[in-house]
Amino acid sequence: TQRRIYKFYPTESSSLTAYKLGEIDAVQKLSFVQESFTKDETSQIQEDVNLEDQQSVLFLNNNDVVLTSKPTRQALAYAIKDKTFGHERTLSPINKSSWAYNNLVKTYDYDSERAKTLFAQDVKDPASVKLELKTMLQYLDLAESIAQSWRETLGVQVEVKVVSSVTSDYQIMLADFTPPVDPDQYSVWHSTQATNFTHFSNLKIDKLLEDGRRTSDRMLRKEIYQDFQRFLLEDCPAVFLFKSNSFTISRKPLF
Numbered sequence: 001t002q003r004r005i006y007k008f009y010p011t012e013s014s015s016l017t018a019y020k021l022g023e024i025d026a027v028q029k030l031s032f033v034q035e036s037f038t039k040d041e042t043s044q045i046q047e048d049v050n051l052e053d054q055q056s057v058l059f060l061n062n063n064d065v066v067l068t069s070k071p072t073r074q075a076l077a078y079a080i081k082d083k084t085f086g087h088e089r090t091l092s093p094i095n096k097s098s099w100a101y102n103n104l105v106k107t108y109d110y111d112s113e114r115a116k117t118l119f120a121q122d123v124k125d126p127a128s129v130k131l132e133l134k135t136m137l138q139y140l141d142l143a144e145s146i147a148q149s150w151r152e153t154l155g156v157q158v159e160v161k162v163v164s165s166v167t168s169d170y171q172i173m174l175a176d177f178t179p180p181v182d183p184d185q186y187s188v189w190h191s192t193q194a195t196n197f198t199h200f201s202n203l204k205i206d207k208l209l210e211d212g213r214r215t216s217d218r219m220l221r222k223e224i225y226q227d228f229q230r231f232l233l234e235d236c237p238a239v240f241l242f243k244s245n246s247f248t249i250s251r252k253p254l255f
Contacts, residue, residue: 012141019249026250029138037249046248053097055090056139058146058239059173063199066129067171073236075119076172077108079153080146080239087242092229093179093188099218100183102226105233112153119154126155134161135174143174168197176244183225184212189232200237 007024009015015027016037029048037043060067060076067073083089094101123129131150135143140162147158166175179185186209187193191201208228212221 010137012138016249026248028248030247030249042252043249044252046250048248053095054176054178054244056087056142056241056244057093057175057177058241059170059175059198060236060238061171061173061199062201062237064171066123066131069122070235071118071121072123074108075115075154076150077236077239078111078115078118079150080108081110081149081153082145083108083110083239083241085142085145085242086247087244090240090243092233092240093177093185093238094183094225094229095179098179098181098183100222100225102229104226105229106236108233108236108239115153127157129154129156131156131158132161132171133158133174134163134167134170134172136164136166137162139174146174183221183228185209185228186213189237198237200235202231202235204231205235 007018009018012027012030015024016030018024019027037045058076058080060073062068062073090096091103091105091107092101096103119126131147133143133147140160143160147160150156150158166173187195189196189198189200189205190209191203191206205228208224208231212224212228215221215224
């Protein structure tokens with residue numbers, strides 16, 4: 001019988017180091033694949049499809065004294081160099097496969113000059129700004145990469161902290177989000193809801209979410225939720241990153 005030994009590592013980087021050193025023959029549940037592995041002829045990469053359309057999102061606490069400013073939130077979005085980490089990019093809280101999806105929204109592709117200009121509207125001394133980015137252990141490497149983008153582009157201080165679970169006590173949180181099948185996201189973004197994780201408050205968004213619940217006409221609902229996505233992305237209460245499928249890297253058979 002074939003015998004398998006499973007080993008656990010604290011970060012993705014440490015597991016990949018063990019793989020490179022030949023200590024293990026495969027690494028599972030990787031959140032992204034380093035470019036060096038795509039060129040490695042001795043390794044094979046398998047993408048493990050997540051059927052729930054789960055995505056990774058940077059949630060911004062809109063009650064925070066720094067993040068209450070829309071230009072600052074937009075600056076943070078523009079200042080992230082890579083938002084995909086080898087995955088399929090996501091643009092909004094509604095799935096790409098949804099009948100209500102709108103791809104005509106702000107994409108916040110990396111733009112250092114725009115990020116600096118927006119940030120300067122509210123921040124005169126970037127070096128005095130301290131940001132705290134929380135995430136779970138499996139996303140530590142990604143969080144560090146995002147933090148480094150902010151340090152280099154905006155000149156701010158960023159501390160990355162690992163937490164065991166998603167907590168409401170945060171400034172910025174990198175976590176997974178599974179959108180509901182129906183585009184109704186009243187509980188997530190409406191200002192009256194205790195489950196509004198980002199403490200986002202926008203009267204236009206509130207009205208659209210209310211209107212979306214008042215009608216069963218699909219075409220009308222589609223218009224409402226497409227507007228919802230446009231206005232939400234304009235205000236940038238969160239930064240939508242990528243569809244969070246995982247990857248497995250393993251050695252190719254010798255024969």
